[in-house]
Every structure is written in structure tokens, then in C-alpha cells.
Amino acid sequence: MRLLRFVARRLLQVVPVLLGVVVVTFVLVRVLPGDPIRTILGPNATDADAAAARARFGLDKPMWQQFLDYLKGLATGDFGTSIQSGTSVGSELALRVGPTLELVVLSVSLALLIAVVLGVWSARRADRFGDHSVRILALVGNSMPEFWLGLVLILVGYSALGWFPAPSGRVDPDTNLTPLTGADLLDAILTGNGPAFTSALSHLALPVATLAIVVVAPLLRSVRASALEVLRSEAYLAATTHGLRPRTLLRGYLLRPTLVRLPALAALVFGTAIGSTVLIEYVYSWQGFGQWALRGLLYRDYPVVQASVLLIALGYVIVFLIADVVHAVLDPRVRI
Amino acid sequence: MAEVRVEAGARSFSRVLILTGAAILVVVALAALAAPLLSSWGPEEIDANATLAGPGGAHLLGTDTNGMDVWSRLLYAARLDLGVAVSAVALAVVVGTALGLLAGYLGGWLDDVLMRIVDIFQAFPTFILALAVAALLGNGTVNLVITIAAVNAPAYARLVRAEVRSIRELPFVDASITSGASTVGVLWRHVLPNSLTPVRVIAPLNCGWAMLTLAGLSFLGLGVTVPGAEWGAMISLGSPDVVAGRWWTSVPPGLALLVCVLGFSLLGEGLQERADARRRS
Numbered sequence: 140m141r142l143l144r145f146v147a148r149r150l151l152q153v154v155p156v157l158l159g160v161v162v163v164t165f166v167l168v169r170v171l172p173g174d175p176i177r178t179i180l181g182p183n184a185t186d187a188d189a190a191a192a193r194a195r196f197g198l199d200k201p202m203w204q205q206f207l208d209y210l211k212g213l214a215t216g217d218f219g220t221s222i223q224s225g226t227s228v229g230s231e232l233a234l235r236v237g238p239t240l241e242l243v244v245l246s247v248s249l250a251l252l253i254a255v256v257l258g259v260w261s262a263r264r265a266d267r268f269g270d271h272s273v274r275i276l277a278l279v280g281n282s283m284p285e286f287w288l289g290l291v292l293i294l295v296g297y298s299a300l301g302w303f304p305a306p307s308g309r310v311d312p313d314t315n316l317t318p319l320t321g322a323d324l325l326d327a328i329l330t331g332n333g334p335a336f337t338s339a340l341s342h343l344a345l346p347v348a349t350l351a352i353v354v355v356a357p358l359l360r361s362v363r364a365s366a367l368e369v370l371r372s373e374a375y376l377a378a379t380t381h382g383l384r385p386r387t388l389l390r391g392y393l394l395r396p397t398l399v400r401l402p403a404l405a406a407l408v409f410g411t412a413i414g415s416t417v418l419i420e421y422v423y424s425w426q427g428f429g430q431w432a433l434r435g436l437l438y439r440d441y442p443v444v445q446a447s448v449l450l451i452a453l454g455y456v457i458v459f460l461i462a463d464v465v466h467a468v469l470d471p472r473v474r475i
Numbered sequence: 476m477a478e479v480r481v482e483a484g485a486r487s488f489s490r491v492l493i494l495t496g497a498a499i500l501v502v503v504a505l506a507a508l509a510a511p512l513l514s515s516w517g518p519e520e521i522d523a524n525a526t527l528a529g530p531g532g533a534h535l536l537g538t539d540t541n542g543m544d545v546w547s548r549l550l551y552a553a554r555l556d557l558g559v560a561v562s563a564v565a566l567a568v569v570v571g572t573a574l575g576l577l578a579g580y581l582g583g584w585l586d587d588v589l590m591r592i593v594d595i596f597q598a599f600p601t602f603i604l605a606l607a608v609a610a611l612l613g614n615g616t617v618n619l620v621i622t623i624a625a626v627n628a629p630a631y632a633r634l635v636r637a638e639v640r641s642i643r644e645l646p647f648v649d650a651s652i653t654s655g656a657s658t659v660g661v662l663w664r665h666v667l668p669n670s671l672t673p674v675r676v677i678a679p680l681n682c683g684w685a686m687l688t689l690a691g692l693s694f695l696g697l698g699v700t701v702p703g704a705e706w707g708a709m710i711s712l713g714s715p716d717v718v719a720g721r722w723w724t725s726v727p728p729g730l731a732l733l734v735c736v737l738g739f740s741l742l743g744e745g746l747q748e749r750a751d752a753r754r755r756s
Contacts, residue, residue: 156598163595171611271488278744282736284687286694287710287729290717298720305718414602418691422714433695436610452598 142464149463153456157449161213164448165206173439175222196222198441209445219442223434228442231431232450237321238309239420239427243412245324245343246350251405253355258362259397265367273359280356285415289349289422296345303345304338306423311338346423353415354408361404366397399470402462409458413451489748496679496741503735507553514547518704527716530723537723539712543702545723549731552704556735559616560685563623564678570624571631572667572674578632579639579670580662589632596629605688609697619698623685631674638670676746683739690732706732 176192177184193199197208212219218228261273289306296303310316310323314335319326324343327336369375370393378392417429428447435443467473506513516522516534526542528534536545578586596604605626612618642648643666651661690707692698694714699705701712706728713724 159595160598172613173611266488274744278740279733279737282683282687282733282740284690284694284707284710284729284732284736286691286707287725287732290710290714290725291729294717294720294722294726298718410600411602414600417602417606418694421695433606436607437697448599451600451603455598 142467145467146460146464149460153460157452157456160452161210161445161449162206164445165209166202168439168441168444169202175439175441178438179222196220218446221435221440221443223438223440223443228446231443232428232446234318234321235426235428235431236450237325238323238425239416239429241322241324242343242346242350242419242425242427243409243416246347247354247405247408247412249347249351250355250358250408251401253351254358254362255398255401258359259366259393261359261363262366262370263393265370270363274363277356277359277363280352280359283353283356285349285353286418286422288352289346289419292345292349293422304342306345309339309342309425310335311342314338346419346425349419349422350412350415354412357411358404358408362397362401365400366393369393369396395469399466402465402469406458406462410455413454486749486752489745489752492741492745492748494745496738496743496745499734499738500742503553503731503738504557506550507557510547510550510554514544514550516544516547518548518551519543519702520547527721527724529721536727539709539724540716541702541712545709545727548704548709549706549727552706552709552728553731553735555616555699555703555705556686556689556732559620559623559689560682563620563685563689564627564682566620566624567627567681568631568674568678571628572635572671574628575632575635576639576662576667576670579636580643580658580666586636590636593629593633596626597633601626602688602691605692606695606697609692614698614700616699619689619692622692623688626688627681627685631677634673634677635670638673639666642666642669672750676743676750678743679739679746680743683736683743686732686736686739 176189176196176198180188180192190199197205200208209219216229218232220226221228221231224231257273261270264270293303293306297305304311310327311334314327314332316323316326316332316335316339317330319329323339324336326332327339375392378388383392413429416427417433419425420427420429421433428450431443432447432451434440435447510518514535520543522528522534522538522542522544524542525534525538527540528538528542530537530545534544534546536549538544539548574589578589599607605622608622608625609619612622648661648665651665656664689698690705690710693700693705693707694711696711699708701708709728710725710732713721713726713728716722716724
């Protein structure tokens with residue numbers, strides 16, 4: 140019950156922030172240079188054509204009127220119509236979010252697992268050879284251009300070895316997968332489509348590996364630092380001097396206090412993952428949210444830019460909220 | 476006893492990190508300066524008889540789709556990548572520090588307004604923000620420096636502000652105020668030098684990140700565009716070749732980028748480690 144009240148209160152606090160994001164994006168895309176109408180009409184269009192197109196998208200009205208229309212639409216869940224494609228932004232979004240979410244969630248989960256195992260292992264060997272090697276690896280990961288890593292993995296995994304499919308699409312079209320959520324792996328499970336599942340998995344392998352390697356590096360450093368802090372704390376020293384079994388010591392006294400910090404770290408890494416996804420989707424022709432948002436930005440497609448910025452901000456807020464809830468569940472000292 | 480050994484190990488490891496990082500950066504900088512001596516082709520010179528020629532022969536690392544020499548472009552690109560990254564971070568440090576200093580020392584409404592603006596900036600993933608700013612400002616080296624600096628400056632403002640707020644409460648600041656020093660004098664002589672400690676550790680790491688951002692923007696066509704020699708743009712041009720197994724157009728520039736960013740990371744990590752060890756002892 141208290142948890143529900145906490146979540147409700149946090150969501151209410153978020154409303155003004157999101158409203159601020161909506162206003163700022165709305166004004167900025169219109170005030171700053173660039174014209175979405177000119178980009179769809181091409182060089183030969185007359186001024187009359189441009190005016191007609193402007194009227195069709197309601198861009199001839201005063202800005203406050205446009206903003207009120209936009210807000211009215213948002214209240215009913217209508218994100219407007221894309222200027223580039225002429226279809227509803229909401230339905231385009233529904234197609235695009237699933238694939239990206241699948242990529243990000245799988246990669247971040249994989250990265251969390253690797254980071255915890257290696258980070259704790261490394262901290263227990265602080266400043267010995269094993270620790271130094273892990274830290275150098277983390278630094279290399281931190282310095283990795285993700286788009287280049289993607290190309291190298293394609294070069295090795297597809298061109299040289301032929302183990303993975305070509306970087307064009309997310310699932311083999313011959314498997315006749317019925318799209319439900321847009322996340323192909325999930326769709327394959329839900330529809331019980333075995334061949335599609337294998338195909339989706341093999342298409343996912345390289346992009347997930349790319350994103351996981353980029354995300355694991357900062358996580359690994361943080362896990363190592365917090366495990367090290369626990370190991371150097373008086374509480375842990377006291378537990379060691381009591382002569383507890385190594386297993387109890389590791390599970391109860393080292394892992395638990397280290398894991399408590401993990402949700403906040405995972406939330407922070409979410410931002411990095413979203414940024415990298417734009418590049419990684421581009422490399423693997425993933426046709427996800429990142430590519431969609433990038434195209435919207437390049438063509439100044441106002442409704443698309445507005446919707447993607449709002450969605451990223453909303454995603455941030457939700458991820459931090461989940462992190463706080465998980466933290467409260469893991470850490471008995473936190474009262475919410 | 477064991478604790479002492481660990482501390483000594485940490486200290487020598489941090490020295491290894493700093494020296495390795497610095498050595499890498501010196502080598503890259505020298506290679507960038509000596510580019511005309513190390514290659515016989517110009518960075519934008521086209522060899523029409525050899526498009527997509529493999530490594531070896533007249534072209535050490537082969538040529539790209541335009542028939543430009545990969546090795547010489549690689550060397551000349553170091554100038555642009557290092558130059559843009561370092562000047563963008565320098566600009567971000569100067570602007571961010573100035574804002575953080577004012578906000579932290581003066582407080583009041585100025586502090587509130589500046590920090591709310593910083594909040595808005597930091598509510599978005601930095602690369603997404605860089606994409607948006609770059610798309611709005613357009614191409615050009617100066618615009619790229621401004622873009623990368625604008626995305627980084629808020630973090631410095633927040634960092635310096637926090638330092639300034641704790642330094643402002645220290646007795647020696649009060650002492651110099653009561654002995655009649657002007658506000659500018661106190662800020663410049665006492666507050667600024669002491670608040671830069673964390674900046675010195677973050678800035679090298681940030682240079683590496685700035686380089687990755689520049690290359691990422693160029694890769695998406697929002698930064699330096701071909702024929703300009705920049706590592707991200709070279710990787711972008713070479714990316715279609717990868718499916719056909721032609722590695723030399725995209726792997727070498729990425730490797731150069733990785734090594735150079737790693738140089739900055741090693742330097743930053745070493746400085747961080749040394750600062751931590753000093754704080755603990």
C-alpha cells in the first residue's frame with residue numbers, strides 16, 4: 140500500500156517536468172532553423188504549394204493555437220500526423236518501440252549480469268593482476284566506438300565466419316511471423332512460431348553483443364567500486380573477524396550491499412544505452428525507435444521530434460522510478 | 476601490512492596508467508603533426524586508377540571507394556579529431572566553470588535559474604542532446620566544437636558549483652573577505668584554484684568522450700562529411716564494404732579512434748586513482 144502511494148506521488152511530481160519538456164520541445168523545433176514542408180516538397184515546388192501543405196498540417200495557424208491543438212491531441216493519446224510519411228505518429232511509434240526495447244532490455248540485462256560477476260571478482264582481488272586486467276578491459280570497453288564495434292562484429296560474424304545473418308532486418312520474412320508487440324523474439328514465443336524464434340535470436344545476437352559490451356564497461360567500474368567500498372567497511376571487517384563461513388560472507392555481507400546500488404546504476408546506464416542504440420540500429424538496419432527519431436530530427440518532422448523527445452523523457456522517468464522501487468525493496472534502511 | 480602493500484600497488488598501477496595514456500597521446504599527436512612526412516598521398520588526393528584497392532603496394536592501407544589513400548587520411552584525421560575534441564572540452568571547461576563559479580558563489584536567483592537550465596540539459600542522454608544540437612546548428616568544424624562544448628558545459632557547471640559552495644564556507648575565504656579583498660579577487664585567487672581539483676580529473680576522460688561523440692555524429696552524417704578526413708566519417712564511408720569482407724576502409728580508422736580514446740581514458744583513470752589514494756591516506 141505504501142509502495143503504491145509512493146509510486147502515485149512520484150508520478151504526480153513528474154507531470155510538471157514532462158509538461159516543461161512538451162512546451163520546450165514544441166517551441167524549440169519551431170523557432171530554430173529548418174523547415175519540414177520544404178524538405179517534403181522538393182526544389183520545384185511553388186510558394187502556393189508550400190502554403191497549401193502548411194495549411195494541411197495546421198502550420199499556418201498562430202503558434203499558441205497549434206500548441207493548444209497539440210495538447211488536446213495528447214490528452215486523447217493522439218501524437219499528431221508525421222509530415223514526412225503522412226501517417227499517424229502513434230501507430231508508427233507502436234511499430235518502432237518494441238524492437239528497440241527488446242534490444243535495450245536484453246543488452247542491459249546481459250551487461251548487468253557480467254558486470255556483477257566480474258566486478259565483485261575484481262574487487263576481491265583489488266590491485267592484483269586479475270583486477271588490473273579486468274579494469275583495463277573495462278577501460279577498453281569505455282573507449283569503444285559502438286558503431287565501429289558493430290561493423291567489426293559483422294565483418295567477423297557474417298562476412299568471415301558466416302555464423303550470423305546479414306545486418307538487414309530483425310527476422311527472416313519467410314518465417315511469416317505475426318507482429319504483436321514488435322519485439323520479434325517475444326512475438327515468436329507468443330505465437331509459438333519456432334523458426335521465427337531461432338531467426339529472431341540469430342538476428343539479435345550481434346546487436347545485443349555490441350550494445351552489451353558498450354554498456355558493461357561503466358557498470359563494471361561502478362560495481363567494482365561499490366564492492367570495494369563494502370569490503371573496506373567496518374561492518375564487513377566485523378563479519379570477517381566473527382569467522383563466518385566464506386559463503387555467508389560473500390552472499391549476505393558482500394553481494395547484498397553491493398547489489399543495493401545496482402538499480403540506480405542501471406538507470407543511469409539507460410541514458411548511455413539510448414544514445415548508443417541510435418548508432419547501433421543504424422549499423423544493423425534495425426528499423427527501431429532510434430532510426431525513426433533520427434530521421435524525424437533530420438527532416439524537422441515536428442510531430443515525430445515532439446513524440447520521440449517526450450518518449451525519451453518519459454522513459455527516463457519510468458526507469459528511475461523502477462530503480463527507486465527496487466532499491467527500496469532490496470534495502471531495508473530505505474523508507475518510502 | 477597487507478593494506479600498505481595494496482596502497483603501494485595502487486600507486487604504481489596509477490603511474491603505469493598515466494604514463495601509458497600520455498605515451499599513446501604523444502604518439503598520436505606526433506603522427507598527426509608529421510602526417511605529410513609519413514605518407515606520400517594527400518588526405519583528399521584521388522588515385523583514379525585504384526578505387527577500393529587492397530592494402531600493400533602504392534597504398535599502405537589501401538584506398539576507399541573514392542580512391543583516396545586510407546593511411547594518409549588516417550594520419551590527417553588525427554589533427555581534426557584531436558583538435559576538435561580538445562578545443563571543445565576546453566571551451567566547455569571555461570564556460571561551465573565560469574557559470575558554476577557565479578552560481579555557487581553568488582547563490583540566489585541566479586543560482587536557481589542556472590541550475591534549472593542545467594537540470595533540463597541533464598534530463599536527456601548526452602549523445603541524443605548532441606545529435607539534436609548538431610542537427611540544428613549544421614555542419615562545420617566550429618559548429619561541432621560548439622555542439623560538443625554545449626553538451627558538456629552543464630556537467631562542469633554543476634561540478635564546480637558544488638565545490639565552490641563548500642569552499643565558500645571555509646575560514647580562509649572569510650579571512651580574505653574581511654581583510655578587504657574584492658569579490659573578483661577572492662574568486663580568482665582563492666575559490667577558483669581550489670574548485671578546479673575535480674575538473675582536472677574529469678577533463679581528460681571527457682576529451683575521449685568528445686572524440687567518440689564527434690566520430691558518432693560524423694558516422695550519422697551530422698559531423699564532418701567526406702572528403703573531410705575524420706575517423707568517424709571514414710568509418711561511415713567504409714561501412715558498406717564490411718558486408719563484402721573489405722576491412723581496410725573501416726577497421727583502421729576505428730582502431731585509431733579506439734586507441735586515441737583509450738589514451739585519454741587511461742590518463743583520466745590514473746589521475747582518478749591517484750586522487751582517490753591521496754584522499755584515503
